[in-house]
Amino acid sequence: MKLKSIFNDAQLFYTTKAGLIIFLLFLIAGLLSLTSTTFGENKELPPDKIIRFTGDANWLPFSFLNEHGKPDGFSVDLVNALCKELNLRCEIKLYQDWGKAQADVAAGLADAIVCFGKTAERERDFDFSEKIATNNAVLAVRKETATIHSLEDLHGTSIAAVSGTPYFSYLSKDERFNVIPVHGEADGLKKLVNREVTAFISSELSIRHTVRYYKIEGIKIVGRPLWETDYVIGVKKGNGQLLEMINSGLFALEGKGAVDRLTTKWFGSEISVRQIPSWVRWAGGAGASIFVLIGLSAFILLTFNKRLREKVKDRTLSLEKSNEELEKEIHERKRAAEALRESEARYRMLFEKAGDAILIMEAEGAEAGKIVDANPAAADMHGYTVDELMDLNIRDLDTPNSAKEVPGRIQRILQGEWIKAEVGHQQKDGTVFPVEFSAGLLELENHKYILAFDRDATERKRLQAQLERAQKMEAIGTLAGGVAHDLNNILAGLVSYPELLLLETPKDSPLRKPILTIQKSGEK
16 A cells, blocks of 8 residues: 555656656566566476375365365365476375375475465474465354354363364363364264264364365354464475475466466455565566666655655554554453353353253254253253253153143243243153253244253152141041040040949949949940
8 A cells, every 4th residue: 555655646756758757767677677587487406306295185175086086176276386387297196194194295205285274383394385375263063053152162072173183283182172083074074963073173164165065054153263374385394495486486376366266266255365466566576677776766765755754654643543443442352252251151151060950942943842952960860961862852851741742832932931830751761750840932143942941850749748648647646636535525424424323322233233334334
């Protein structure tokens, strides 16, 4: 933008005849210098020298084997164009084992890697070309997954990553993650779809291209980009001669727009590629002719020095203000992102540590009632693992009679009702037990789910039955006491009156014996 401003100001000067002549001389000298500069000839390598490139056979769309078994992709096209520009004889071999592709270059069995991520760890074995492209690493999960938004949500779960990549190396060093190595994006996404892993991490462009290429369904990308990686061509450490040639060839291809065309062919506008503005080529011509044009340049710079300084000052003030606003915005975004991460971690901990079972289920469509997430308490209650529960529908946990009521309960929830009820559930081994649950509607990312809290009612029902038995025994005791009291009142006469009659009855009276019998019966 600054050079554009300089040339705009210079137009005033070039309106004069003398200025126009000077400008034309400047332009011609630059063009002659550019014409004399050649990137396409290689005079340093023997004519029969073959440059051997290696790469990953499973890295769509950068490098892969097409349906004919031939190397294909953005990186392969770029290397072919580079070799043609440099008049080099090149061979490209793609490996199913990405680690071997790197090891061959590091050991000198091959000369270069077609394209890979620039990392500090790889600097021990490789020298890197100028940056070719920039890409981001992202997390891919199944579409029904509702509780995973970042790496923090994946602690203790299985994550797939392509072996030999920076992502695999980074996660393998962290004990919180169970990293599963895969051979490529297609392999990783297949394991994700088949529920062998919880998530898959790779470059965003590779995931999107693989999903389209293999028509994979049921996958979504979640959260913010995790890492930004520069993609480069790598040569064995110390091979400066080849590296210099590769950089010169890349510069020439960029100047001709070849890199832009390959980028559009394979990625559209989804990738950030290093661009060489047209003014750089003008600057190259001017640099080559610097000794011829130094006097003219000094004249132009002195003429417009004052105006340029004023414009630089104004522009500097504007940039400083913009930088302050940008820094403030970045700070606010970081603070919001940190607050979001803390909130997600807090609610994830509550979800995982809750004593009651918590289930999240699909609310609509053909999969209504399908369990998409569950906490450890739910798994323990039913005798399953969390991953096993996520393969089930709530009808699989209900007893047959309770399962018949599921559609009606789902409709009530979709109408906004928060329902509470007692149902029968069955464990993995078939054991039936009572469950008290409450459930309602949960909306996440414009998708409707059912959130349910379950509690095993076995112990409560046992205590309730025990209490009812105790209350029955108490009622029986009270009744028996009342009956005994009433009987005592009736028998009191049978005990006391015979005693009075005996006092009045002579000892030789025949009535005395029956009266004594009545008295003894009353005392019993």
